[in-house]
Amino acid sequence: MISPDLLAILRCPMDPSNTPLVLDNEQLVCQRCRLVFPFKEGFPALLVEEAQLPPGCSSLEQLPCQRPPAS
Ligand SMILES: [Zn+2]
Known part of the structure; x- marks a missing residue:
């Protein structure tokens, strides 16, 4: 369905x-x-816009990817 090479370069846009x-x-x-x-x-x-939100998350603003990585 998807090649490992392609999968390796795909990233979450958020x-x-x-x-x-x-x-x-x-x-x-x-x-x-x-x-x-x-x-x-x-x-x-x-x-x-096409992505499915994870369970328990009602809006994109709640996603951790919106925030800087925890250090
Ligand atoms: Zn993400």
Whole structure:
């Protein structure tokens, strides 16, 4: 469905820390903010507008990727 090379360069558009996305259940998931990005016609739709919010999160403002990485 998606090549490892392509997966390696994909990043969450919300994420300032450059955390790689992981492939989970045929969707791409940000390891940091848990946004779920669907595939559209075989291509990952890395748009915040298309992404599914993680459980318990009602708006994009609550996502950790909006904030600087914890140090
Ligand atoms: Zn993210």
